[in-house]
Amino acid sequence: MVQPYKHEPFTDFTIEENKKAFEEALKQVKEELGQQHDLLIDGERVRTDDQITSTNPANTKQVVGTVSKANADLAEKAVQSAATAFEDWRKWDPRARAEILFRAASKIRRRKHEFSAYLVYEVGKPWKEADADTAEAIDFLEYYGRQMIELKEGKPVESRPGEENRYIYTSTGVAVVIPPWNLAFAIMAGTTVAPLVTGSTVVMKPASNSPVIAAKFVEVLEESGLPKGVLNFVPGSGGEVGDYLVDHPKTALISFTGSRDVGTRIIKRAAEIQAGQNHLKQVIAEMGGKDTVVVDKEADLETAAEAIIVSAFGFSGQKCSSGSRAVVHEDVYDQVLEMVKERTEKLTVGNASEENVYMGPVVDQSAFDKIMGYMDVGKEEGRLVTGGKGDDSKGYFIEPTVFADLDPNSRMQQEEIFGPVVCFTKAKSFDEAIDIANNTEYGLTGAVISDNRDHLEKAKYDFHVGNLYFNRNCTGAIVGYQPFGGFKMSGTDSKAGGPDYLALHMQAKTISEKY
Numbered sequence: 001m002v003q004p005y006k007h008e009p010f011t012d013f014t015i016e017e018n019k020k021a022f023e024e025a026l027k028q029v030k031e032e033l034g035q036q037h038d039l040l041i042d043g044e045r046v047r048t049d050d051q052i053t054s055t056n057p058a059n060t061k062q063v064v065g066t067v068s069k070a071n072a073d074l075a076e077k078a079v080q081s082a083a084t085a086f087e088d089w090r091k092w093d094p095r096a097r098a099e100i101l102f103r104a105a106s107k108i109r110r111r112k113h114e115f116s117a118y119l120v121y122e123v124g125k126p127w128k129e130a131d132a133d134t135a136e137a138i139d140f141l142e143y144y145g146r147q148m149i150e151l152k153e154g155k156p157v158e159s160r161p162g163e164e165n166r167y168i169y170t171s172t173g174v175a176v177v178i179p180p181w182n183l184a185f186a187i188m189a190g191t192t193v194a195p196l197v198t199g200s201t202v203v204m205k206p207a208s209n210s211p212v213i214a215a216k217f218v219e220v221l222e223e224s225g226l227p228k229g230v231l232n233f234v235p236g237s238g239g240e241v242g243d244y245l246v247d248h249p250k251t252a253l254i255s256f257t258g259s260r261d262v263g264t265r266i267i268k269r270a271a272e273i274q275a276g277q278n279h280l281k282q283v284i285a286e287m288g289g290k291d292t293v294v295v296d297k298e299a300d301l302e303t304a305a306e307a308i309i310v311s312a313f314g315f316s317g318q319k320c321s322s323g324s325r326a327v328v329h330e331d332v333y334d335q336v337l338e339m340v341k342e343r344t345e346k347l348t349v350g351n352a353s354e355e356n357v358y359m360g361p362v363v364d365q366s367a368f369d370k371i372m373g374y375m376d377v378g379k380e381e382g383r384l385v386t387g388g389k390g391d392d393s394k395g396y397f398i399e400p401t402v403f404a405d406l407d408p409n410s411r412m413q414q415e416e417i418f419g420p421v422v423c424f425t426k427a428k429s430f431d432e433a434i435d436i437a438n439n440t441e442y443g444l445t446g447a448v449i450s451d452n453r454d455h456l457e458k459a460k461y462d463f464h465v466g467n468l469y470f471n472r473n474c475t476g477a478i479v480g481y482q483p484f485g486g487f488k489m490s491g492t493d494s495k496a497g498g499p500d501y502l503a504l505h506m507q508a509k510t511i512s513e514k515y
């Protein structure tokens, strides 16, 4: 009997024993860094001449690992391998597939700090963020395993005398999984195991900034009993390998998480019918955000300041859910701004592989340059309150930054910056605050800080986002508790970690028999 699902607890690093255990894991992983990781195609490791070098964004001289790089020919082999393996895998008892996920979850739980330490080195995560990322990966395995067991008999439908009807879910085919680097473990793992557990086979192309953690996860799935060909691992360039996989006539399902531009490109390409293709491709595309924390005049301002800080600066603002906009009622605007300024100036920034800092670096040079470019835009469009500086001499460090007095239609308040920058806009009323919150093309997350019940009720209907939070930050959805996905240009609202997610990976079939 499978135990009821409960989310993985987070590690409290204020407890000395936990702190020591994590420092030990960082030390141990540091000694392992620089290893070679290869492709996995049809159960075989494939080493290529062309390699991706993954480095620590907090210390760009430190190589985390080198990873073989696939090209279109290898992507073709991976798809063929997945297509062959599908014929057997789809007939496995769904419970046996779920058990592979449960075994993998146990293995990762036992090595939790080791995986989190890899996240610290590979994408510069502070300890707390790395620990939450690993916990979420475990949650996806545990949750989707249980969901599959629940769905395996299908859903009840009515029958009539002399007629039996059934409604079941069938496996889809070859799934292409393309995750981002930011929730480098959780999203990569969740989007990989969801199609797997439903009986699809997978070709996974990790993000080029985080291929090592993905390679480590693939090893765990192999050790947990995944048969050959069911999961194929092909790191490579988005343009070459990504396009090839998306366009392939045997691709049946594409699960993408990443930017709006790449996501919409995939949706368009997937709609194009290729020679030899006799099915429509299913596309799950979870994309960017421009998320707002709204502060009402009747609100606990301590809660408001804390919510703005956590939403804006958690993992250096590199979350699709990051609260990069604060829309504050004019009666409390100056006070909230001052509180946020004071707290921001106390945040610690540094190399999380050396100390437990609040914020690490941003992920790479191109992210650094893009975010620093927005500092100039912010100074033109608004008022710099604190921060604004960056230093890329050793790693890609940027100060947590607050801009004030932005027009709701300014670039700073419309474009996804994906860095540690929050912009304040003043609203004359609660209604106006909600209108401003809704005035972007995105609709992913949002928070309302208010003690006014009528206003919270209004927000339930009028604040058009997939994940709406009251009196807290707008980041940190938990699998099975706050299913995650956005409206508008934020994506297909698949609600990862929710009860409807697996059904999106399957094809419902009605079977009706007359006696």
Ligand SMILES: NC(=O)c1ccc[n+]([C@@H]2O[C@H](COP(=O)([O-])OP(=O)(O)OC[C@H]3O[C@@H](n4cnc5c(N)ncnc54)[C@H](O)[C@@H]3O)[C@@H](O)[C@H]2O)c1
Pocket: 178, 179, 180, 181, 182, 183, 187, 205, 206, 207, 208, 236, 237, 238, 239, 241, 242, 243, 246, 257, 258, 259, 260, 262, 263, 265, 266, 286, 287, 288, 289, 319, 320, 321, 416, 418, 444, 485, 486, 490, 491
């Ligand atoms: N909505 C969500 O759940 C969610 C979660 C995490 C991140 N995001 C979004 O992801 C973005 C940041 O992640 P990123 O920088 O990795 O995004 P990205 O779009 O640059 O890359 C995402 C993935 O797509 C691949 N890719 C790039 N070009 C491709 C192509 N032509 N064809 C196929 N694949 C291609 C990349 O290699 C990577 O694996 C932000 O916009 C963020 O908001 C959204």
Ligand SMILES: N[C@@H](CCC=O)C(=O)O
Pocket: 182, 183, 318, 319, 320, 321, 474, 475, 476, 477, 478, 484
């Ligand atoms: N699900 C995560 C965000 C994922 C995107 O980066 C959250 O809720 O903060």
